[in-house]
Amino acid sequence: MHRRAVVVGALAVATAGCVDRLHDLAASTPRDLAVRSRYVDGNPLVDGQSVLDRPAEIVTHAASFRSSAAAMGALRPDAAETRAFVDATAFVDDGGEAVLLVAQRLTAPEVELRLGAISRTGDGSLRIAVDRTGVRGDVETDDPVVKTLLIRLTDEQGPPERVVVSIDGDRAGVTV
Incomplete structure (x- = not known):
């Protein structure tokens, strides 16, 4: 019994904070997603394709992709990290089950984006x-920069028809 408590305690220390974040997201995401x-x-x-091409008052943008060709066509050639994420996606239109959402925000350089919660709205x-x-x-910043969050969704009910992304109170809707 003591050995089990030591192992559990060591794992809790080793993962410091990671476990809580995983539980928070899991609790706020439908189980079939x-x-x-x-x-x-x-x-x-x-x-x-990006938030930079929207009117100046729009600081939040969302885009969706159902195929690898469409997603790769929307990416810069030097976006290696994003291309790797897209390569690992089994898109709906290519015989897989996933869609890709790209959420963008114009904001201060020190800001990062993190997936908070997902819910069904209809x-x-x-x-x-x-x-x-x-x-x-x-x-607030006089010289905002683009921050991007890539989201791969696989829904047992089929790909969503519409997604609304909310970042800091601003919303962007996209038809998938």
Whole structure:
């Protein structure tokens, strides 16, 4: 019994904080939805696809992709980390079960994005909350930069029809 307590305690120390975050996300995600996300510092999308190509007052943007060809066509050639994430995605239109969502935010350089929660909002619709990390309180900057969160969704009910991404109170909707 003592040995088990020591092992559990050692694992808790070794994973310091990681376990809590996994439990938080798991508790806030429908069980029939598999999710993987990756934060990318910068803009992996080509001109015409990113938040930079929206009107100045729009600071949150979302895009969706159902095929590898469409996703790769929207990526900059030098976006190696994003391309690797896309390569690992089994897209719906390519015979797989996943769709890719790209959530972007214009914000201060020290901000990072993290997947917060996912919930169903109706038939075939999802709401994804993205958290800002790295800073506390309101963040304003005269020279905002692009922050990107890649989200791979596999839904046992089939791909969602519509997704609303919420980052710091701003929302962006996308039809999948």
